[in-house]
Amino acid sequence: MAITNIMKRFQNKVCFVTGAGSGIGKATALSFGREGGKVVVTDINEAAAQAVVAELLASGAEAIALKVDISKRTDVESAVKTTVETFGRLDCAVNSAGIAGTVSLPTHEYPEENWLQMMNINLTGTWYCVKAELTQMLAQGGGNIVNIASAAGLVGQPTNVPYAASKHGVVGITKTAAIEYATQNIRVNAICPTAIETPMLMEGRRKLAHNPEALEQAKNLQRMKRMGQPQEVADVALWLCSDESSFITGHAMAVDGGAFA
Structure with missing residues (x-):
């Protein structure tokens, strides 16, 4: 059962969410807003991002929408810059943007162009996000990052090799960055969901x-x-961004309905 948000854990915190136009990203952005956060809603689908911001503003939250293609470094860097120009800092980042692909084929038959597209978005794009977020968090003295990976970042996914490879890579980015910045008031964690209704x-x-x-x-x-429901993942993302998880970094948390038990 999803947690009912009655606290204001993110009052006056600036919360940046990629892929926030739908699914897990949308649920996360709305949850940050309910808990007092100033929310930056980014998505490659600008209309979807604007619709989420309209919901946030109607609820009394502060929010802006930005069109961002995370596979473009300049888009990501510009979005973080606009976040700081608008709200002054960046406290929490949830990197939810990604694709699952359209092709189901065994590894030796998988098309190169589909592999490259998924790696550019899921892996390189997430790295661009983490890199830009870390740069700002180092400058201001701390922050929290959560990467939405996948169960396919923990185990293989037959007939979708680039998805599994990219999400394993996201876990690798998470663990490496967590170690590098553990003494600089920056925590980096990942969530690995299984079947979420997005x-x-x-x-x-x-x-x-x-x-x-x-x-x-x-x-x-x-x-x-x-x-699983998007809100059930969003609740975990907010917990990992909050002070309630202050001794947790470098963790790849399965949100899996017991699938890996």
Whole structure:
């Protein structure tokens, strides 16, 4: 069951979320706003980002929307710069942007162009984000970063080799950065969800919303025999960004309905 947000753990904190136009990113952005955060909503889909900001403003939160393609270094750097120009600092960053791909093929048949696209977004794009966020957090004296990886960052994912490789890479970025900045008041963690009911999963590569057999298979892989909800991941992201997890860094936390138990 998702936690009911009654605290204001992020009052006056500046919270930056990528991929915030839908799914886990959207749930995270809205949660930051409910808890008092000043929210920077970024997404490659500008209209989706603006719609999330409209919800935040209607709830009384401070928020701005930015169109960001994380595979472009200049987009990422500009977004962090605008965040600081607007709100003065960057306290929390949740890097949720990513793609799951459209092709299901074994490794030896996987198309190079699809591999490169996924690596450019999921791996290099996440690195661009972490790099820019760390630079600002070092300048201001600290902060928290959470990368949304995947269960495929912990185990293999047959017929989707670049996704597994990119998400393993995200975990590697997380652990390395956590070690490097552990004594500089910066924590870096990752979340590794399994089957979460997001547009990327329901309408993406396997089209679970239109394939009852595949949907049932996904549910059965979870010991709870259901799909997870974006809010259930957002709650973990906020906890990892909060002082409640102050002695945790470099962790890749499975949010998996017991699938890995």
